[in-house]
Amino acid sequence: MAVFTVCGWIYAIYLKGARAIKSNLLMTVPVVLFISIFNTLFTHQGNTILFYINNNPITKEAITFGIFSGFMFASVLIWFSCFNRIVNGEMIMYLFSRISSFFGLLISMILRYIPLLKKRYTDISAGQRCMYQGQEQKGFVRLKTGLKKVSILTSWSLESSIESADSMAARGHGLKGRTSFVLYKMSLRDIFMIGLVIFCGAVSIYFAITGKNEMIFYPDVKMPKLTLKGVLSGAWFLVLTLMPVITDIAGEIKWRKSESGI
Template sequence: MCRQDMDRFSKMHPVLEFTFFICVFLLSVSLSNPVFVLPALVFGVIYEFILRGREALSCLKLTLAIIFVVSLFNFIFAHYGVTLLFQIKDTRFTFEALFYGIYQGTMLSATLIWFGIFSRNIDSEKVIYVFRFAPKCALIFSMVLGFIPRFNAKLEDIRNARLGLNGGRMASSKKERFKNGINDLSALITYSLESSIITSDSMQARGYNPHAVRYSRYKMTASDIILTAFTLFVFIYVMYAKISGRITFVMNPEIYSKTFDISAMVLCCALFFLPTAVDLFEEIKWKISALKK
């Protein structure tokens, strides 16, 4: 059994999951405060390890690479700030530019990690259920989510087929690699168009009706309601603290925390920790029930 099958949070009500991920995405990109973005990255990585185990090491390596590249890029090309590290001719390299680059890389990494978790937790059935008030939009969105891994696998098949036709010889020049990439993309677009036509004809032949009444296996429990209310409360409270200037962090021209709300910080960390906490609570319940037997 894979770890994803044992994840309790992914089995909860779709409304809770959509509410949680939307709030996490918005908080991660809108707070402009590294003190709040760092927990989003840390708890996202922890939850990633819970879901994927050692396979999450690749995600951690990618995270470190993104932070390094973004921070280095900002450090080289941005020259604001007052804390001079060194100077080459007339070009100043400051600590503030390096710090802001690390912050940008952390924010981008956190967003990508949570988006990856979102794509693994949310399937087409949940999308159709949440957006059942707009069935056509729900169908398109669910199909897009399904096409992404499907097209990635198909692109790999196209590359392998091309390598087979070339006797396994890899492209030796940039021009040849670019030409091969264009040919692979052209083949993938042709496949996607043919696949969309086949899917459309198949749905029409089977009598697809977006307004038909559908059975749903999801039921909102008390725990779903409580956690959804908690998620919305944390989001509203933290955004209010942001708008009212209670969690202001200055990174130019100096780095300092102008205002800080410890309550907003604790609640934000609790929100990012929520999926892990749900899984840990379920694991504790399971072990207690096993001991009673």
């Protein structure tokens, strides 16, 4: 969990800069607090009882498990934010178009839809602020303005979906024999990196299945014993999670060297 969380933060900061610290904190702190509090209040397993709330025991094990679960979920969100930053619709179509063009198109549209809705909502909010500039909104008026923003966003999205459907039909989407243009080609370097990812992932999964780094929370918190296999498991997982950062830094160094050579 420490490797997974720290490497996710490192890669997010590398991709987005210092502003990633604020966005990561906004994702991590509320998620960890919510899951840890929720698990503590509704799970009463564990031998170490700290105190009681309405005759319900609050245990150290439940708090510990909630904190770990919160960090796990928050780290997954951070890694997906990195994924959303580096993987675009063209890459999704390239990966899935040969397997299923419909599936690839569906995934690329879903990944595009969330940031598009956020951008549109920001534009709508800016327009509403200009319309009601200088007027303080409270209570029901503020709620009414918020509902109006959602209504505008819904109408805008529906109109845009109709335009997208007409545009796709005009370009022959779904017709037999239609080819697709892709910008990417599979190279030996890509094959090597895929093989390395699969190998590191397989080794990490093997050690996880065999329980070499298994931590027990109930009925008592027990940390895994420090063994050679456990260290190797963490080392391979560290290589797997640092691979994106190392690859990007190596590519940037290579690019700068080529620029200085020119």
